[in-house]
Amino acid sequence: MSWSNERNLELQARARQVIPGGMYGHQSVRPLPDGFPQFFSRAEGCRLWDVDGNEYVDMMCAYGPMLLGYQHPKVEAAASEQARLGDTMTGPSEIMVDLAERFVARIEHADWAVFSKNGTDATSGALAIARATTDRRTILLAEGAYHGAAPWCTPFPAGTLEEARAHQIEFSYGDTESLDAAIRQAGDDLAGILVSPFRHDAAHDQTEPDAAFAHHVRERCTEHEALLILDDVRAGLRLSFGGSWESLGVEPDLSAWGKSIANGHALSALVGNERCREAASKVFMTGSFWFQAVPMAAALATFDELSREPYVEHLIAMGTRLRDGWREQAERHGVGIRQTGPVQMPMLLFDNDVRFRRAYRWVSEALRCGAYLHPWHNMFLSTAHQEADIDRVLEATETAFAVIAKDGSEPAA
Amino acid sequence: MSWSNERNLELQARARQVIPGGMYGHQSVRPLPDGFPQFFSRAEGCRLWDVDGNEYVDMMCAYGPMLLGYQHPKVEAAASEQARLGDTMTGPSEIMVDLAERFVARIEHADWAVFSKNGTDATSGALAIARATTDRRTILLAEGAYHGAAPWCTPFPAGTLEEARAHQIEFSYGDTESLDAAIRQAGDDLAGILVSPFRHDAAHDQTEPDAAFAHHVRERCTEHEALLILDDVRAGLRLSFGGSWESLGVEPDLSAWGKSIANGHALSALVGNERCREAASKVFMTGSFWFQAVPMAAALATFDELSREPYVEHLIAMGTRLRDGWREQAERHGVGIRQTGPVQMPMLLFDNDVRFRRAYRWVSEALRCGAYLHPWHNMFLSTAHQEADIDRVLEATETAFAVIAKDGSEPAA
Missing domain, CATH: 3.90.1150.10 (Aspartate Aminotransferase, domain 1)
Incomplete structure (x- = not known):
């Protein structure tokens, strides 16, 4: 060739x-x-x-x-059909409710869902909800992990303020001693721990999902009444339909989704449990295109297709x-x-x-x-x-x- | 009825x-x-x-x-046609270059363009580029103005950190004395001034674009070597094709666009002049769906249609x-x-x-x-x-x- x-x-x-x-x-x-x-x-x-x-x-x-x-035929057919009715309108379509119900039905820890455009919208919303739920500020996250491109998490901080990364403490992914040290450092201000389901940093050997580590994070969060936030933006749906820690039997309080949930249409999602529902209703999350019906129709068709086999x-x-x-x-x-x-x-x-x-x-x-x-x-x-x-x-x-x-x-x- | x-x-x-x-x-x-x-x-x-x-x-x-x-027929036809080729792919379509060229040709102050999903992505990127260009931190913005839903600008700060709003000073929109006081307060750390083209705060009487104020902001930015950032996300295209201050003869250094540029398809844009091009290439801006070809095809069709009459x-x-x-x-x-x-x-x-x-x-x-x-x-x-x-x-x-x-x-x- x-x-x-x-x-x-x-x-x-x-x-x-x-x-x-x-x-x-x-x-x-x-x-x-x-x-x-x-x-x-x-x-x-x-x-x-x-x-x-x-x-x-x-x-x-x-x-x-x-x-x-x-160009998945069923996803694109659903998207086209919805496009003929409406996409960005003065309010959402009823399929937004269908889609939220689908997430809640399919993901064990999900009692509610909100939708946005970027994965970063979902991870950023998760931090705000963790802080609003606990009335604390400190978030723990793994050194070198990618959680988006906002000032609080960008891997290339040119033009951003150090202050945007205030009240964050890093630990080594998969290392329970390092995590526990970070928890001690956070003291009584621990709002949440943000983790990817396995170490999938660029330019590094990846890990497999680690049941012992996942259970440890869950136990520590519960013990300290902090929220466990799973960043499933990159891995979500590829390991398991119900979240990448489903098979480990570990339920986060919040999980962030994006990328594949609408098979290429612009949609991200943040789901959470009952404990953080009220805080989620107080955190201001919005965007001009967050209520688009076409990506939601594509997501519903994607879910249908994934359920089929x-x-x-x-x-x-x-x-x-x-x-x-x-x-x-x-x-x-x-x-x-x-x-x-x-x-x-x-x-x-x-x-x-x-x-x-x-x-x-x-x-x-x-x-x-x-x-x-x-x-x-x-x-x-x-x-x-x-x-x-x-x-x-x-x-x-x-x-x-x-x-x-x-x-x-x-x-x- | x-x-x-x-x-x-x-x-x-x-x-x-x-x-x-x-x-x-x-x-x-x-x-x-x-x-x-x-x-x-x-x-x-x-x-x-x-x-x-x-x-x-x-x-x-x-x-x-x-x-x-x-459901504009020409915009939707262009979107459908592109959707049959590709939307979210492993890289952008060549129409991304066409669209950037269109912005540069049409907007006097634009020497380059980047595209994103949310208006907030564009305004947040503008702040980072202003800071990276000037190697200063302080941004001035009008009290009560809406510039998006990120922690640095959200009108409802539940769950966000005070630190996310560090190095920001507020002034009263349209009030040159208030602006000048804020400039004095910023001292030698003034990175940029962020303004909407007129006061369009919710629940308040609106203003008209104000030539005297716009020229004053421009002069002060030039004098202090700070960047003038126009947030044209809400008003952009409705007042003038080339930006809402085009008719006033005032050119910002950066302008943020969103909402109507692709007639309902999810797209925002940040354009800037030569001075901030290098910094723009260093600030990390990205998202899973930022390179979607369909919204760009819709934007090109929207521009065509707006040029027609x-x-x-x-x-x-x-x-x-x-x-x-x-x-x-x-x-x-x-x-x-x-x-x-x-x-x-x-x-x-x-x-x-x-x-x-x-x-x-x-x-x-x-x-x-x-x-x-x-x-x-x-x-x-x-x-x-x-x-x-x-x-x-x-x-x-x-x-x-x-x-x-x-x-x-x-x-x-």
Whole structure:
């Protein structure tokens, strides 16, 4: 297959004129290897086409949202049908009630739900509700964890105030001693503990959900009458329909959702239990588009589709096929790699990989062979990924591993 | 016409079980008179149908977004066409570059643009960029002005930290002495001044854009090398295509946009000049759905449509017809009212109206006669409002004013 990127380069040159740095945020290709396409023209199922017409099996799924694959017929039909009635109106549609009821029915700890646009809206709302519920200020959160782009949690604090991160104490994810030390430091001001369901920091080995740690966090929150906030924005729905700690038997007081809940339509959600309902009604949460009916219709259709069949099992089967394939290829080529975290959210890092040079080379080669991979962020599987798609990715990485084994990290001159 | 709200009441009862307080944010009817419908089933042009089938001429336009009317054929066609290609993908579509170029071409002070979801995303980004550009912290903003729902600007601070509002100094909108005092207080730490294009606070008489004040703010910013940030989220496009201070000849350094730029699709924008481009490239701004192509396609179609004809003149003509009608009705019925602000964003308040009792009565009567009005928030006109629609509103308010004149504020027993 011939790969080209002329159109992309033209667009990037135009973009540099009118967009600071040429692009911003998590979809900027600035931290990716040269040649990674910035602009895409089309997406369907698990396939993605860039503006030069190159086709990829997309292992990023739009950085998570695409759980049922792009252009899912039932989701898009529901969205279109609702769009013909109304989307942003002077008030919500009744399907907002249907959707809140669905969340409450499906998520054990949820007695209520509110909807917003960004994952950050949901995590920020959770902090405010924890503080309003407890009338305390201190929030504990894990060092290096990503919870959004607001001043209180941004990983790149340029332009933000130190004060915006006041009354936050960090602990090491999964380390109960570190957590307990932070709890002692918070004293009688502990409002809540904010955690992701497993450590899924970029550029790090991932962990699996850890029952002992989850139970420990739950017990400490209960003991100190603080709220346990689960940030399920990134992982939510991929591990379990009812929340990523459902299978561990640990119920948070609040959980934040986003990304995949409406299969790519802009919707996030914050759900909570009875204890924080009154505070939730006092915290001011709003946005011009938060009451849009179309993303809610898409979410309802997504829930319907996920209820139809054991989709998690499919994601695990495909993720296992991919992980096994990569392990076999790496071993055969004598390349040291680590694959960590739940298989539904693949993460592959190379051993001794200074500044991700091997990873960069590996994803660059795979890209040119039709697989869109990420060098240091967890990837995502969708229900649209079938065995043939995984095998197509493995064909691409067979080439990529061979190149790494032969040339190391340096691109050919 | 017979008006009913049985279905709405049923839905509100269900909503109270699964949504804190039954609803939240600016679209909650809790602060509106009893009987105001919370849920809507359909919208088209400037008409809105609630879940009981009652039809209204909608004077809120979804609290602003609906500038071309609901279900605008060209906007929705562009959105549908893009939806068939891709919306949330692993990267943006090339139309993101087209749209940034459009903003830069159309807005005099814009050398670049970034896009987000909430108006709050844009105003929050503006503050960070002002601070990063100047390496200073203090932001001046008007007392009582609405700039979003984030902790630094929320009008209802339950659950937020005082620290989130650090390094902010308030002044009285339109009062140069008050502004100058705030500037003196900021000393050498003045990063920026954040202003709406006119005073459009809820529950207050509005002002008109004030050239003298705008020039004063501009001069002081220039003198102190601080950035002038115009919050055009609410008013943007309704006063002028190029920004609400375009006709005053005053250019901000940054301006925040939202609501109507994609005619109801979820999109906000922050544009700025060359001076703050580098800082903008360093401030971390992102969200899972910020790169959606469908709202950008809708924005391009909205811009096309607005370029096609002198739409501001139409809004002014319809707004003037409405204002003249209300003035005549109020005078004839001997009811004291004040109509303030630009006619495109109608605001009517009653004289001596303790706790908005008259306004509540007036909008309640009008509602039952088919006009959806707001008792204390500015309303919005769209290009879909035609003379017949305005006259329909005036028919409804003729009844409402007659009731006020006869019974005063108290609802009939």
